[in-house]
Amino acid sequence: MTKEQVEVKQQTKRILNRFGRKKGNLVPILQKVQGKLGYLSREAMVEIAEFLGIPEMAVYSVVTFYNQFRLNPPGKHSIRVCLGTACHMKGGYITLDAWKRRLGINRGQTTPDWEFDLDTVACVGCCVMAPVTVVYDKPQGKVEPTKVDGILLSFKLEKERQAEESQ
Amino acid sequence: MKATGLQGVVSTFREIKSRAESQWQELRNSGKPVIMVGAATCGRAAGALEVLRAIRDEVKKQNLDCSLVEVGCIGHCYAEPVVIISKPGYPPICYGHVNPVIAERLIREFILGDDPCLDFVLGALEENDLIPSFSDFPRAKFERKVILKNCGHIDPEQINHYIANGGYTALVKALQMPPEAVINEVGRSGLRGRGGAGFPTGQKWEICRNAPGSPKYVICNGDEGDPGAFMDRAILESDPHSVVEGMIIAGYAIGARYGYIYVRAEYPLAVHRVQVALRQARKLNLMGKNILGGDFSFDIRLFQGSGAFVCGEETALIASLEGEPGTPHYRPPYPATNGLYGKPTLINNVKSLTYMRHIIDNGAGWFTTTGTERTKGTAVFALAGKIVNTGLVEVPMGTTLRQVIFDVGSGIQKGKRFKAVQIGGPSGGCLPESALDLPVDFDSLSGAGAMMGSGGMIVLDEDDCMVEIARYFLDFTQRESCGKCTFCRLGTKQMLEVLDEITKGQGRIEDIDMLSQLAEDIKAGSLCGLGKTAPNPVLSTLRHFRDEYEAHIKEGRCPALMCRDLIAYYIIPEKCERSCDACVGTCTVEAISTNKKRIKVIDQEKCVKCGTCLNACPPQYNAVVKLSPPSEVPASK
Numbered sequence: 134m135t136k137e138q139v140e141v142k143q144q145t146k147r148i149l150n151r152f153g154r155k156k157g158n159l160v161p162i163l164q165k166v167q168g169k170l171g172y173l174s175r176e177a178m179v180e181i182a183e184f185l186g187i188p189e190m191a192v193y194s195v196v197t198f199y200n201q202f203r204l205n206p207p208g209k210h211s212i213r214v215c216l217g218t219a220c221h222m223k224g225g226y227i228t229l230d231a232w233k234r235r236l237g238i239n240r241g242q243t244t245p246d247w248e249f250d251l252d253t254v255a256c257v258g259c260c261v262m263a264p265v266t267v268v269y270d271k272p273q274g275k276v277e278p279t280k281v282d283g284i285l286l287s288f289k290l291e292k293e294r295q296a297e298e299s300q
Numbered sequence: 301m302k303a304t305g306l307q308g309v310v311s312t313f314r315e316i317k318s319r320a321e322s323q324w325q326e327l328r329n330s331g332k333p334v335i336m337v338g339a340a341t342c343g344r345a346a347g348a349l350e351v352l353r354a355i356r357d358e359v360k361k362q363n364l365d366c367s368l369v370e371v372g373c374i375g376h377c378y379a380e381p382v383v384i385i386s387k388p389g390y391p392p393i394c395y396g397h398v399n400p401v402i403a404e405r406l407i408r409e410f411i412l413g414d415d416p417c418l419d420f421v422l423g424a425l426e427e428n429d430l431i432p433s434f435s436d437f438p439r440a441k442f443e444r445k446v447i448l449k450n451c452g453h454i455d456p457e458q459i460n461h462y463i464a465n466g467g468y469t470a471l472v473k474a475l476q477m478p479p480e481a482v483i484n485e486v487g488r489s490g491l492r493g494r495g496g497a498g499f500p501t502g503q504k505w506e507i508c509r510n511a512p513g514s515p516k517y518v519i520c521n522g523d524e525g526d527p528g529a530f531m532d533r534a535i536l537e538s539d540p541h542s543v544v545e546g547m548i549i550a551g552y553a554i555g556a557r558y559g560y561i562y563v564r565a566e567y568p569l570a571v572h573r574v575q576v577a578l579r580q581a582r583k584l585n586l587m588g589k590n591i592l593g594g595d596f597s598f599d600i601r602l603f604q605g606s607g608a609f610v611c612g613e614e615t616a617l618i619a620s621l622e623g624e625p626g627t628p629h630y631r632p633p634y635p636a637t638n639g640l641y642g643k644p645t646l647i648n649n650v651k652s653l654t655y656m657r658h659i660i661d662n663g664a665g666w667f668t669t670t671g672t673e674r675t676k677g678t679a680v681f682a683l684a685g686k687i688v689n690t691g692l693v694e695v696p697m698g699t700t701l702r703q704v705i706f707d708v709g710s711g712i713q714k715g716k717r718f719k720a721v722q723i724g725g726p727s728g729g730c731l732p733e734s735a736l737d738l739p740v741d742f743d744s745l746s747g748a749g750a751m752m753g754s755g756g757m758i759v760l761d762e763d764d765c766m767v768e769i770a771r772y773f774l775d776f777t778q779r780e781s782c783g784k785c786t787f788c789r790l791g792t793k794q795m796l797e798v799l800d801e802i803t804k805g806q807g808r809i810e811d812i813d814m815l816s817q818l819a820e821d822i823k824a825g826s827l828c829g830l831g832k833t834a835p836n837p838v839l840s841t842l843r844h845f846r847d848e849y850e851a852h853i854k855e856g857r858c859p860a861l862m863c864r865d866l867i868a869y870y871i872i873p874e875k876c877e878r879s880c881d882a883c884v885g886t887c888t889v890e891a892i893s894t895n896k897k898r899i900k901v902i903d904q905e906k907c908v909k910c911g912t913c914l915n916a917c918p919p920q921y922n923a924v925v926k927l928s929p930p931s932e933v934p935a936s937k
Contacts, residue, residue: 160606194625195623198626199608217527227910254566256528259342265345277910277915
């Protein structure tokens with residue numbers, strides 16, 4: 134077992150200590166573990182199954198059923214393009230294309246440098262600000278292709294600033 | 301014994317209420333200006349937090365003594381971020397489209413100076429001689445705020461604000477009534493469940509109370525998965541205690557001990573505010589063991605839904621609470637008799653529960669004075685899409701769609717023509733102009749091929765393609781189908797493929813009949829509401845907008861100029877201004893170049909049809925147009 138895997142196991146265990154051993158806690162446990170580790174690794178799922186005394190398959194089937202859970206590590210910044218009705222009709226699909234083009238990845242993927250991961254979300258309920266993109270937990274309104282470039286530019290500037298400061 | 305217990309409840313609450321009232325009075329009547337910033341999710345998306353920061357900095361810089369309050373959503377979402385300033389000597393004034401610069405000006409010129417900055421005013425909250433108030437707006441005639449009354453006017457994270465505005469009195473009143481009388485009151489009010497199906501709430505409560513088994517559970521269904529709906533989010537973010545109070549009343553009436561609020565994880569702010577509300581209610585003993593020192597105990601937990609649309613269906617919701625994948629089960633038995641862990645479980649929508657405090661406080665008779673013969677009370681809609689006044693509205697049941705869209709919503713953006721209104725999300729349908737005079741209630745909307753749903757209303761204009769919106773919803777339901785029923789799993793996929801081909805201009809005329817046939821089969825062969833209603837967007841658009849389907853199939857043309865495979869962007873040389881190159885600079889894929897005559901030309905091979913050039917072209921030239929079919933573009937010389 135690698136060092137990371139041991140670390141994942143320990144962190145998962147620490148989270149599990151706060152929960153009772155009943156199956157109804159499965160979804161909240163998965164949410165907490167993903168919140169802490171960013172995704173649900175094989176080791177974490179095995180640990181959870183053991184804790185609740187249920188087959189590993191039962192954990193895996195819940196993880197793959199719900200859209201919220203992910204099986205691979207996320208990027209540093211998560212980009213979620215809202216595809217609710219209002220966003221779609223106001224060009225959310227065009228915004229999604231712009232993100233794909235600029236980041237060079239498809240939905241559900243992470244950039245090779247682990248900076249960004251791109252996905253869609255059914256609706257964040259900010260329909261009046263359509264089209265919406267959720268950039269790292271913050272919903273941003275009226276994100277059209279030019280604003281995609283603007284958001285990416287601000288990330289780039291921020292990164293350069295941090296690099297300068299650390300020098 | 302019982303009487304002293306109840307008297308204890310009443311007197312304990314009286315103390316809580318008087319503390320809350322004095323805190324509220326201190327805020328309102330201290331002589332200090334009060335600044336309220338609407339910071340629900342939609343406000344935040346528009347920059348409310350930046351405004352809040354700017355105000356805080358400026359107040360500090362000017363060394364002012366005023367109270368700054370974060371409130372929820374006032375409903376005028378089109379004007380976000382919204383700031384309400386109450387300064388002694390002035391009526392409370394609401395400002396719209398505030399940005400940090402305007403915010404600083406408001407502080408300097410209105411709070412510090414005495415100029416109410418009329419340029420930025422949206423309206424006053426009270427009638428006065430200085431500024432037009434919201435009640436003077438033409439839309440006020442049609443609106444009637446009951447459950448949205450507190451939204452945007454109190455701090456959702458302060459239980460005392462809620463209590464001072466009449467909160468939890470209904471709970472105390474209910475606790476003094478026999479549970480049967482509470483159910484009777486709800487039954488007499490005629491309230492029908494606001495989740496979409498419209499089942500009589502009182503009847504559901506009675507079934508659940510009489511069902512054998514214990515413990516019983518109350519679940520608040522806040523899994524607002526309909527894309528395009530945000531009423532429940534706004535209520536949970538702006539007035540979470542009204543939902544909590546409704547749940548406790550429900551718990552008392554049916555004899556439950558535990559409750560769950562099921563909120564989507566996609567609503568992190570709503571989750572946070574509910575958590576705060578539950579903590580505060582527990583601290584004041586309005587919830588928990590022996591509420592207010594009486595005999596009744598009830599506790600609520602928050603459960604976060606994990607992003608599955610089907611979990612809005614009650615049996616699927618219960619499955620996910622039990623730690624299973626959210627697949628629905630056959631009904632009956634209904635959850636009211638066999639629900640969570642096989643026990644009687646009451647599942648009500650957020651809005652249904654929010655009505656409780658008003659029904660108990662004011663009585664069933666009061667509630668029945670609003671609404672239509674068969675649907676009492678008010679309807680809450682989330683207006684979005686191509687409508688001028690996007691936002692949250694509450695109108696009496698029976699108001700017509702035309703009044704909601706044109707009088708309350710002020711019609712269509714940019715002077716465009718109304719085409720359709722999509723009601724009820726993926727389960728609903730698109731209604732054309734001819735249906736606009738239908739009164740809003742459960743029965744008339746389903747008669748017209750749409751459904752009330754939970755209240756999302758997306759207004760579509762002439763630029764929206766009806767085939768594309770049907771395709772969009774099928775894409776959604778196809779992905780969200782849990783996969784249990786074959787017809788839903790495979791049928792929606794088939795329909796989606798057919799619609800995909802039509803929007804690409806590769807459809808055949810027989811496809812239209814095939815769509816109708818598939819729709820009937822999916823309806824008949826699906827267990828839950830998701831499958832039973834999934835074909836509705838296709839059926840309703842076929843019924844009202846068949847000509848658009850035919851244009852796609854027969855002419856390879858998208859009449860609304862939306863379907864990307866059937867349109868091309870073109871710059872009209874005669875209109876293009878030589879000295880301007882706005883489009884060249886904004887094109888995201890560098891597909892626009894300048895020719896020898898300094899006229900701009902789009903390289904159709906490179907163009908990704910994002911429409912940025914069309915937005916960038918200055919209105920005085922208006923040289924960029926969309927053409928359909930793409931063969932309309934003249935060959936370049």
